[in-house]
Amino acid sequence: xxxxxxxxxxxxxxxxxxxxxxxxxxxxxxxxxxxxxxxxxxxxxxxxxxxxxxxxxxxxxxxxxxxxxxxxxxxxxxxxxxxxxxxxxxxxxxxxxxxxxxxxxxxxxxxxxxxxxxxxxxxxxxxxxxxxxxxxxxxxxxxxxxxxxxxxxxxxxxxxxxxxxxxxxxxxxxxxxxxxxxxxxxxxxxxxxxxxxxxxxxxxxxxxxxxxxxxxxxxxxxxxxxxxxxxxxxxxxxxxxxxxxxxxxxxxxxxxxxxxxxxxxxxxxxxxxxxxxxxxxxxxxxxxxxxxxxxxxxxxxxxxxxxxxxxxxxxxxxxxxxxxxxxxxxxxxxxxxxxxxxxxxxxxxxxxxxxx
Amino acid sequence: xxxxxxxxxxxxxxxxxxxxxxxxxxxxxxxxxxxxxxxxxxxxxxxxxxxxxxxxxxxxxxxxxxxxxxxxxxxxxxxxxxxxxxxxxxxxxxxxxxxxxxxxxxxxxxxxxxxxxxxxxxxxxxxxxxxxxxxxxxxxxxxxxxxxxxxxxxxxxxxxxxxxxxxxxxxxxxxxxxxxxxxxxxxxxxxxxxxxxxxxxxxxxxxxxxxxxxxxxxxxxxxxxxxxxxxxxxxxxxxxxxxxxxxxxxxxxxxxxxxxxxxxxxxxxxxxxxxxxxxxxxxxxxxxxxxxxxxxxxxxxxxxxxxxxxxxxxxxxxxxxxxxx
Numbered sequence: 001x002x003x004x005x006x007x008x009x010x011x012x013x014x015x016x017x018x019x020x021x022x023x024x025x026x027x028x029x030x031x032x033x034x035x036x037x038x039x040x041x042x043x044x045x046x047x048x049x050x051x052x053x054x055x056x057x058x059x060x061x062x063x064x065x066x067x068x069x070x071x072x073x074x075x076x077x078x079x080x081x082x083x084x085x086x087x088x089x090x091x092x093x094x095x096x097x098x099x100x101x102x103x104x105x106x107x108x109x110x111x112x113x114x115x116x117x118x119x120x121x122x123x124x125x126x127x128x129x130x131x132x133x134x135x136x137x138x139x140x141x142x143x144x145x146x147x148x149x150x151x152x153x154x155x156x157x158x159x160x161x162x163x164x165x166x167x168x169x170x171x172x173x174x175x176x177x178x179x180x181x182x183x184x185x186x187x188x189x190x191x192x193x194x195x196x197x198x199x200x201x202x203x204x205x206x207x208x209x210x211x212x213x214x215x216x217x218x219x220x221x222x223x224x225x226x227x228x229x230x231x232x233x234x235x236x237x238x239x240x241x242x243x244x245x246x247x248x249x250x251x252x253x254x255x256x257x258x259x260x261x262x263x264x265x266x267x268x269x270x271x272x273x274x275x276x277x278x279x280x281x282x283x284x285x286x287x288x289x290x291x292x293x294x295x296x297x298x299x300x301x302x303x304x305x306x307x308x309x310x311x312x313x314x315x316x317x318x319x320x321x322x323x324x325x326x327x328x329x330x331x332x333x334x335x336x337x338x339x340x341x342x343x344x345x346x347x348x349x350x351x352x353x354x355x356x
Numbered sequence: 357x358x359x360x361x362x363x364x365x366x367x368x369x370x371x372x373x374x375x376x377x378x379x380x381x382x383x384x385x386x387x388x389x390x391x392x393x394x395x396x397x398x399x400x401x402x403x404x405x406x407x408x409x410x411x412x413x414x415x416x417x418x419x420x421x422x423x424x425x426x427x428x429x430x431x432x433x434x435x436x437x438x439x440x441x442x443x444x445x446x447x448x449x450x451x452x453x454x455x456x457x458x459x460x461x462x463x464x465x466x467x468x469x470x471x472x473x474x475x476x477x478x479x480x481x482x483x484x485x486x487x488x489x490x491x492x493x494x495x496x497x498x499x500x501x502x503x504x505x506x507x508x509x510x511x512x513x514x515x516x517x518x519x520x521x522x523x524x525x526x527x528x529x530x531x532x533x534x535x536x537x538x539x540x541x542x543x544x545x546x547x548x549x550x551x552x553x554x555x556x557x558x559x560x561x562x563x564x565x566x567x568x569x570x571x572x573x574x575x576x577x578x579x580x581x582x583x584x585x586x587x588x589x590x591x592x593x594x595x596x597x598x599x600x601x602x603x604x605x606x607x608x609x610x611x612x613x614x615x616x617x618x619x620x621x622x623x624x625x626x627x628x629x630x631x632x633x634x635x636x637x638x639x640x641x642x643x644x645x646x647x648x649x650x651x652x653x654x655x656x657x658x659x660x661x662x663x664x665x666x667x668x669x670x671x672x673x674x675x676x677x678x679x680x681x
Contacts, residue, residue: 050506077573084575088468091460095549098542099484102495156389163386176390178668179397185596185664186400186657187603189631193653194400197407201646218396225393249375251382272486279488282605282631286638307490307606314494314610322498329491340486344479 021074028066028086035062055097059090110330113323119331122304123292128316135328137294138309144298145209145288145305146278149216154270157224164225165232166254183222191218192283200287207289209298212305215283220273227269231262264346271343275336281307306332404654411647419651423616425633427648428641434648436655438618442533442627443656446608447601449537449622454545455594461545462552462590467578478553485546493610496539497531501611504530504538508623523623531613534622536629539607544597551596555589556582588670595667599660605631630656 039058048054066086071079121134160180164173195215199205235258243253259266289302290312306328313325412419414432422435465478508523508530515521563581572580609632617626628636634649641649 048506048510050503050510052503052507053510077576081573081575084578085468088460088464091457092464092469094457095461095481095545099480099546101499102487102492102542103484105495105499106491156392159386159389160393163383163390167383167386168390172387172390176393178665179394181668182661182664183393183397185599185603185660187605187631187660189603189605189634190400190404190653190657190660193634193650194403196646197403197650198399202403218400221393221396249379251378252375254382275486279486279490281488281490282635285606285635307488310490310494311606311610314497325494329494332488333491336486336488337483340483 022078023070023073023082027069028082028089031065031069031086032062035059035065059094063087063090106326106329106333109323109326113327114330118324118327122294124294126292128313128321129318131320131323133324135306135309135324135331137291138304138306138328139331140294140296141209141288141298141303141305142278142307144296145213145216145284145303146274148210148213148298149220149277150270150274152213153217153220153273154224157221157270157273158228158266160221160225161228161232162254162259164229166250166258180222180225183218184226186219186222187282188215188219188280189282189286191215192286194218195283196286206300207287207302208300209288209295209303209305212284212288212303213298215287216277216280219280219283220277223273223276224270227272228262228266231265231269232258234265235261264349268343268347271339271346275339275343278336278339279307279332281311284308285311306335400657401654404650404657407647408651408654411644411651414644415648423618425616425637425648427645432644432648436630436652438616438628439630439633439652440655441618442612443602443629443631443659445622445627446533446536446540446629447598449534450540450544450601451594451598453538453541454548454597455590457541458545458548458593458597459552459590461549462556463578463582465549465553466556467574467582478550481546481549481553485550489543489604489607490610492539492543493607496535496607497610500539501529501531501535504535508532508534512623520620520622522621524621525624528625529613530623531611531625532623533612533627536608536612537622539611540601540604543604543607544600547600548590548593548597551593552586552590555586555593559585588673592667592671595663595670599663599667602663603631603656603660604629605635608632609635 035058038061039054042048042057043051043054063083063086067079067083070082074082118134119139120136121132122137123133124137126133160176164177167173168176192215195211195218199211199214200207205211239257239261240253243257244250248256284305285308288305288308290308291302291304295301295303310325310328310332313321313328315321411427411434414427415434416431417424417433417435419435420440421437422433423438425434425438426432427434461481465474465481469477509526511521512523512526516523559582563585564577567577567581568574608629612628612632613625614628614632614636615626616628617624619626630652634653637645638649
């Protein structure tokens with residue numbers, strides 16, 4: 001009997017302990033709203049020019065108010081938890097704002113510029129301080145240079161990955177693995193300098209689209225190796241063993257069993273690498289030289305490329321140049337994003353199936 | 357009847373000889389590509405070193421302490437003092453901003469966000485990692501720089517006493533190392549976030565649940581179970597981001613207004629970085645000028661090599677003793 005009354009007596013207290021000393025569910029949203037209002041008020045009253053300051057003040061207020069309120073109502077441990085949560089949300093907002101601003105601003109500035117004329121015409125005869133002109137020559141140049149770079153880098157990268165996964169043992173494989181990793185981090189301008197000193201200064205070739213694609217290939221190789229390696233490692237060993245058991249030689253096993261199984265992931269990796277080198281400016285700037293007219297031959301004479309075009313239009317330092325730069329930036333982003341989306345779609349569609 | 361077994365044997369022998377030849381061809385091809393990669397790396401180092409020594413022979417100043425970059429002058433003097441400082445300062449600013457925010461965003465995606473937001477947002481971050489640096493540069497120069505003047509004058513007003521944030525050229529366009537640092541931070545944020553997120557997701561579920569079962573709040577769970585597990589991954593992700601920031605060329609070249617000045621006043625325009633210096637001066641450089649630029653490229657190469665090598669070593673060590681997989 002007494003035990004029952006005890007539990008009855010305890011229960012309400014327990015319930016109070018669990019629910020009453022908590023901030024209501026809408027508290028974070030409410031505090032955020034208050035912080036934003038206060039931030040704007042301080043901004044307006046304090047006559048602060050840039051919105052960046054308003055946002056920073058609001059963010060600090062949000063974190064501070066949350067911690068103070070929670071410490072008062074819920075106790076220190078809960079307050080720390082709330083503090084961490086609010087800081088994480090703040091980091092999220094801090095990251096979203098510039099990235100969204102970048103995308104939005106590029107769209108806004110570029111959308112008015114890009115049209116059929118812009119995509120279909122070169123800069124031949126267009127004075128840089130006047131309106132008009134387009135990116136056709138740059139588009140052609142970029143496509144050719146990237147295609148050539150891919151033709152060089154993809155097979156070498158693929159074979160290297162095959163070596164590392166299927167054959168690689170011992171010191172050579174270790175060295176290759178390490179230097180592939182290091183190579184991923186080569187600054188693009190260093191790759192450009194290297195091709196410059198080798199291809200143009202030592203061998204005496206002229207500036208051309210091909211010289212640019214050589215540097216791009218150097219940047220692309222390690223990325224292809226890395227992603228292909230990961231994909232080949234995912235191929236289940238049972239498949240290889242089954243193939244050997246049927247008497248198929250190793251090279252045929254690799255060509256007919258291992259590579260086809262992983263082909264989806266490999267394609268994805270190559271396309272992501274292509275997307276990465278498409279936006280490289282520095283090596284192209286040193287090696288391709290840039291031109292205003294259409295040059296369809298990547299092996300002879302200066303070419304143009306999209307990133308280089310953006311850079312040159314930016315440097316012309318007038319509103320028409322800026323407009324063309326934004327237009328080209330939009331074209332470039334659209335191209336890179338399309339490659340990314342297709343690559344990821346392929347990855348999802350043809351991911352290596354597990355062994356059964 | 358009688359002829360068939362030898363024929364079959366002969367066929368088998370031929371096939372096995374074929375397959376052996378195929379094997380050796382394929383093996384040598386793939387090993388050759390691996391060796392080719394090593395050769396390229398060696399050639400990069402070799403050529404840059406060779407060119408650098410050509411330049412050093414003509415240098416009248418001290419390569420490490422000279423501020424000016426005049427390799428084509430009658431008395432060539434050039435040095436990397438300004439470039440070293442600018443490169444390190446802008447990268448440090450970028451890391452100071454990007455790493456905490458990236459850890460926060462990674463935690464947001466892996467542990468805090470409702471799943472409906474987390475997936476698409478993670479996807480978006482991956483896409484943003486692919487935005488070309490020239491676009492960041494264009495955006496930084498034409499959008500961010502005009503919006504920065506309020507913030508810089510504010511920093512000058514309230515934090516001017518720190519010397520670093522003391523702006524001596526009031527009213528100048530904020531094309532400073534500080535703004536460069538912010539652009540770099542935005543650029544490397546997606547990469548650091550992507551890698552850290554993957555590491556945080558791999559934190560053993562059992563540890564997390566054990567912590568929660570002991571009555572830990574969510575933050576205590578993350579502090580005791582997720583962060584210690586993820587620390588090496590976050591460090592190496594940050595180093596990868598640092599490598600990018602150190603070698604970034606075009607975004608720096610668009611935003612910074614460079615000058616051969618070494619100043620700790622980070623809000624003042626001026627200074628320079630290795631890659632930006634190469635990009636800017638390459639066009640009008642003469643014979644010795646090019647060699648001098650290659651010398652600075654070599655220094656950049658070595659620095660990024662060290663940073664990346666350290667990052668890889670941390671990752672490799674983690675693989676050995678982590679409890680996962």
